Amino acid sequence: MAQISLTFPDGNQRSYDAGVTAMEVAQSIAPSLAKKAISATLDGAHVDLAWPIEADGAIAINTMKDPEPALELIRHDFAHIMARAVQELWPEVQVTIGPVIANGWYYDFDRKEPFTPEDLEVIEKKMKEIINLRDEVRTEVWDRPRAIEHYKSNNEPYKVELIDAIPGDEPLRMYWHGDWQDLCRGPHLQNTGQLPADAFKLMSVAGAYWRGDSDRAMLQRIYGVAFLNRNDLKAHLHMLEEAAKRDHRKLGREMDLFHMQEEAPGQIFWHPNGWTVYTELQDFMRRKQRAGGYVEVNTPQVVDRKLWEASGHWEKYQENMFIVEVDEEHAREKAVNALKPMNCPCHVQIFNQGIKSYRDLPLRMAEFGSCARYEPSGALHGIMRVRGFTQDDGHIFCREDQIESETAVYIEFLSSIYKDLGFENFKVKFSDRPETRAGSDEVWDKAESALLSATRAAGIEPELNPGEGAFYGPKLEFVLTDAIGRDWQCGTHQVDFVLPERLDASYIGEDGNKHRPVMLHRATLGSFERFIGILIEEHAGKLPFWLAPRQVVVASIVSAADDYVHEVVDALRAAGIRAEADTRNEKINYKVREHSLAKVPVLLAIGMREVEERTLSVRRLGNKQSTTESFDNIVKTLAVEATPPDMIPS
RNA sequence: GCUGCUGUAGCUCAGAGGUAGAGCACUCCCUUGGUAAGGGAGAGGUCGAGAGUUCGAUUCUCUCCAGCAGCACCA
Numbered sequence: 166m167a168q169i170s171l172t173f174p175d176g177n178q179r180s181y182d183a184g185v186t187a188m189e190v191a192q193s194i195a196p197s198l199a200k201k202a203i204s205a206t207l208d209g210a211h212v213d214l215a216w217p218i219e220a221d222g223a224i225a226i227n228t229m230k231d232p233e234p235a236l237e238l239i240r241h242d243f244a245h246i247m248a249r250a251v252q253e254l255w256p257e258v259q260v261t262i263g264p265v266i267a268n269g270w271y272y273d274f275d276r277k278e279p280f281t282p283e284d285l286e287v288i289e290k291k292m293k294e295i296i297n298l299r300d301e302v303r304t305e306v307w308d309r310p311r312a313i314e315h316y317k318s319n320n321e322p323y324k325v326e327l328i329d330a331i332p333g334d335e336p337l338r339m340y341w342h343g344d345w346q347d348l349c350r351g352p353h354l355q356n357t358g359q360l361p362a363d364a365f366k367l368m369s370v371a372g373a374y375w376r377g378d379s380d381r382a383m384l385q386r387i388y389g390v391a392f393l394n395r396n397d398l399k400a401h402l403h404m405l406e407e408a409a410k411r412d413h414r415k416l417g418r419e420m421d422l423f424h425m426q427e428e429a430p431g432q433i434f435w436h437p438n439g440w441t442v443y444t445e446l447q448d449f450m451r452r453k454q455r456a457g458g459y460v461e462v463n464t465p466q467v468v469d470r471k472l473w474e475a476s477g478h479w480e481k482y483q484e485n486m487f488i489v490e491v492d493e494e495h496a497r498e499k500a501v502n503a504l505k506p507m508n509c510p511c512h513v514q515i516f517n518q519g520i521k522s523y524r525d526l527p528l529r530m531a532e533f534g535s536c537a538r539y540e541p542s543g544a545l546h547g548i549m550r551v552r553g554f555t556q557d558d559g560h561i562f563c564r565e566d567q568i569e570s571e572t573a574v575y576i577e578f579l580s581s582i583y584k585d586l587g588f589e590n591f592k593v594k595f596s597d598r599p600e601t602r603a604g605s606d607e608v609w610d611k612a613e614s615a616l617l618s619a620t621r622a623a624g625i626e627p628e629l630n631p632g633e634g635a636f637y638g639p640k641l642e643f644v645l646t647d648a649i650g651r652d653w654q655c656g657t658h659q660v661d662f663v664l665p666e667r668l669d670a671s672y673i674g675e676d677g678n679k680h681r682p683v684m685l686h687r688a689t690l691g692s693f694e695r696f697i698g699i700l701i702e703e704h705a706g707k708l709p710f711w712l713a714p715r716q717v718v719v720a721s722i723v724s725a726a727d728d729y730v731h732e733v734v735d736a737l738r739a740a741g742i743r744a745e746a747d748t749r750n751e752k753i754n755y756k757v758r759e760h761s762l763a764k765v766p767v768l769l770a771i772g773m774r775e776v777e778e779r780t781l782s783v784r785r786l787g788n789k790q791s792t793t794e795s796f797d798n799i800v801k802t803l804a805v806e807a808t809p810p811d812m813i814p815s
Numbered sequence: 816g817c818u819g820c821u822g823u824a825g826c827u828c829a830g831a832g833g834u835a836g837a838g839c840a841c842u843c844c845c846u847u848g849g850u851a852a853g854g855g856a857g858a859g860g861u862c863g864a865g866a867g868u869u870c871g872a873u874u875c876u877c878u879c880c881a882g883c884a885g886c887a888c889c890a
Contacts, residue, residue: 271885279818279819279820280819281819281820282820368884369819369884369885370818370819370820370884370885371818371819371820371884371885371886372817372818372819372884372885372886372887373817373818373885373886373887374817374818374886374887377886377887378887379816379817379886379887379888380887383817383818383886384818384886385818385819386818386885386886388884388885418826419826425881425882426881427863427880427881427882428881430880430881430882478890481890482890485888485889485890506890507890509890538889540888540889541816541817541887541888541889542816542881543816543817543885543886543887543888544816544887544888544889545882546883550889635890636890637890640890654889657890659890661890686890720850721847722847722848722849722850723847723848723849724847725847750846750847750848751848751852751853752846752847752848752849752850752852752853753848753849753850754848754849754850754851754852754853755848755851755852755853756850756851757850757851758850758851758852759851759852760851761850761851762851768850770849770850772848772849773849774849782849782850784850789850789851790850791849791850
């Protein structure tokens with residue numbers, strides 16, 4: 166029999182008969198290891214202890230002490246156990262797929278009646294019973310005809326379709342958890358009793374399309390989470406509770422920032438507090454853009470369909486546009502307009518006014534562009550995904566050979582803004598050419614390499630999103646991670662060869678001939694609405710001082726202090742600080758509580774002592790202690806603190 | 816858009832086939848209190864919209880609208 170040589174993590178090598186299983190390898194090292202073993206890592210791949218090993222390689226035996234493989238196995242086995250529990254409870258239910266995802270797994274089922282929350286409890290209970298049976302997990306490799314025959318005779322068309330989708334040269338592997346059988350690539354645990362029965366929870370049911378295709382059947386997906394032990398599960402559930410407290414929809418209401426209502430779905434009524442944040446952020450961006458060499462413009466909201474036809478939006482984007490028809494009294498036909506979903510075509514109109522020279526390029530044009538998009542109702546989410554929003558949009562008209570330098574300048578610009586706003590780390594995703602695209606391969610080659618090298622020159626290695634570029638050009642996406650680990654795509658930077666062509670933009674080159682500029686579409690915050698949502702959640706409502714809608718509340722402790730309260734408020738306002746007086750007939754405890762809950766960063770309390778000494782009692786949000794400071798001093802201090810980050814002298 | 820769930824006072828929520836309740840918030844009165852809720856009184860609702868069943872519907876049924884979770888979408 167042929168021999169193979171396996172290398173262990175400590176560098177030792179041993180030889181085995183080809184076809185040895187990882188379990189046998191573990192046994193050969195130590196019976197105690199074999200007892201604890203759950204899987205193996207072979208040349209970086211996660212493998213089942215029961216699979217035969219046929220070639221030389223580097224092997225590591227995993228136990229429950231190795232969190233990564235352990236969690237993957239646990240979650241994967243839980244998926245199977247859940248599917249088994251469901252089929253034991255309702256034998257007519259068809260199982261489809263059930264992968265491991267972050268923190269847990271899901272499994273998609275085909276069942277007529279919807280699963281209810283009560284059903285989830287029943288399923289959980291059943292799963293615990295199954296785990297207690299400590300059933301052996303078995304696996305076999307089947308050939309394709311046998312597997313197809315098996316599922317056809319069991320009338321399981323979903324599985325047959327899955328098999329059809331698996332490339333012909335891959336082995337088909339079957340797993341049994343007890344008597345329950347599923348097609349699965351593995352690996353799995355050896356015994357269902359190895360699952361931590363107290364460290365999982367079924368979370369929710371929701372619809373999901375078969376194979377992610379909205380034209381196909383809607384299945385029912387049950388989500389579960391699982392961890393190595395009960396404490397990790399508890400910690401996860403606690404984290405979810407904390408995340409819910411940061412929800413911008415809840416904080417937006419509590420802080421009186423904005424509201425939304427039925428009559429304007431997906432659109433925001435900004436209250437004075439929220440609008441203060443918005444305008445403060447917009448002022449900041451306007452200063453940044455001026456410093457960054459942009460010219461600011463403003464363009465129409467309602468634009469005739471002719472322009473959208475020319476730009477291609479009418480054909481490609483119509484179902485997302487708000488169409489407005491107007492009866493013109495003397496016209497034969499109704500005038501058809503659309504609310505602008507994007508600003509780019511209008512910006513080209515401005516570019517096209519007059520004759521542009523190569524000396525005008527690169528031309529950086531910016532607009533706080535209000536856009537309206539008819540987003541699908543199910544996509545709406547608070548102020549993060551809306552139908553009416555304002556982009557910090559910009560278009561750079563440049564020559565092809567300026568793409569790289571303009572990209573480099575932009576990355577620097579964006580980094581500076583993110584840094585000022587407290588997001589030091591961000592991810593960059595690079596999307597290259599999709600299958601259907603405009604423009605020659607040669608042009609794509611240049612554009613892609615320009616984006617990549619500019620990004621790398623900035624010291625950033627982008628993640629690749631193969632084939633995810635727009636049809637008109639490759640793009641970079643800038644993704645922020647918030648305090649609880651969620652990703653948000655905000656910034657974008659896209660090369661566009663198509664729109665200048667469609668809208669006939671041109672400039673006169675050094676050679677005296679007309680040339681086509683390239684357009685770079687770019688947005689940094691993305692939309693003010695989404696970005697403010699992110700800021701709220703990132704800071705759990707405790708916005709940085711310069712952005713806080715109400716920066717200071719001056720509260721009287723006794724009404725005899727009211728005059729001094731107003732004097733302080735006036736002085737703070739004169740120093741440019743957003744200050745309010747609270748001279749209501751309430752105790753200081755009440756006022757402290759209320760303004761703390763409203764996330765006011767600084768509370769100045771005034772009693773008779775402060776009046777006499779011309780001081781203030783300063784209480785900062787999050788601090789239980791207060792300090793006493795002089796009137797003049799606190800005004801100066803707070804005025805400095807209120808300076809936006811881009812205006813702080815370095 | 817799809818599947819499921821939800822919609823009762825400004826907010827959070829209870830309730831029931833016989834036209835509604837709590838706490839907080841709000842208004843007024845008392846209280847001038849030193850750092851996270853002082854006391855009392857009062858006002859406030861076409862029970863998301865429309866239709867149907869019923870003697871009677873906010874409650875049951877249907878349709879629509881909106882929200883929530885997920886999927887799909889996301890130039």
